[in-house]
Amino acid sequence: DAKTTQPNSMESNEEEPVHLPCNHSTISGTDYIHWYRQLPSQGPEYVIHGLTSNVNNRMASLAIAEDRKSSTLILHRATLRDAAVYYCILISNFGNEKLTFGTGTRLTIIP
Amino acid sequence: NAGVTQTPKFRVLKTGQSMTLLCAQDMNHEYMYWYRQDPGMGLRLIHYSVGEGTTAKGEVPDGYNVSRLKKQNFLLGLESAAPSQTSVYFCASSREFGSGANVLTFGAGSRLTVL
Numbered sequence: 001d002a003k004t005t006q007p008n009s010m011e012s013n014e015e016e017p018v019h020l021p022c023n024h025s026t027i028s029g030t031d032y033i034h035w036y037r038q039l040p041s042q043g044p045e046y047v048i049h050g051l052t053s054n055v056n057n058r059m060a061s062l063a064i065a066e067d068r069k070s071s072t073l074i075l076h077r078a079t080l081r082d083a084a085v086y087y088c089i090l091i092s093n094f095g096n097e098k099l100t101f102g103t104g105t106r107l108t109i110i111p
Numbered sequence: 112n113a114g115v116t117q118t119p120k121f122r123v124l125k126t127g128q129s130m131t132l133l134c135a136q137d138m139n140h141e142y143m144y145w146y147r148q149d150p151g152m153g154l155r156l157i158h159y160s161v162g163e164g165t166t167a168k169g170e171v172p173d174g175y176n177v178s179r180l181k182k183q184n185f186l187l188g189l190e191s192a193a194p195s196q197t198s199v200y201f202c203a204s205s206r207e208f209g210s211g212a213n214v215l216t217f218g219a220g221s222r223l224t225v226l
Contacts, residue, residue: 030211031211032211032212032213034214036215042219042220043201043203043217043218043219043220044201044215044217046214046215046216049211049212049214051211087154091211091212091213092211093210093211099144099156099213099215100154100155100170101146101153101154101155103151103152103153
């Protein structure tokens, strides 16, 4: 299964944009890139996903490199409520039921 | 619309005791999953189910059993609890099979302590 690599932790100032990187150099052509986040004492929640093109939704934007070997989750204006662990995972179009999550990136927002 | 509900939220067991964690979803999802989360380990898949009456092993299945007798419920059992099973357990469900657009919905978690 293709793996992802993320920094263990990042800090950002409140009301500033945040760019969370993810490397997935062994990604296959049928793998979608998904991002989830886990707020303190809660279960993970879906943030965004994409295949090749950049994606935007009300929570964030996803920028995917042209070779798809890396991606960046962009929070346009961080708030204290965005402090969480962010997970980047790959989900295959061929029934990848064994969805695994790594340790993610712990994002700290500085007031 | 409750989404994914886990019961109980907290439980303390003694070594050797048995218990069952219940996960219920009201979204008519086919897929259901049980994960455990330990400090510094991320989420690890214990067992999963691709439909009613079917279950399969994940990354760390030893010491656990599961059942999916009804589509909306996925039960995780510990027959003889061990301190190493102290963890936070998360249930998740998803609608689609064989799609990279598969989105998981997680429950709030069940914190289990084995003394």
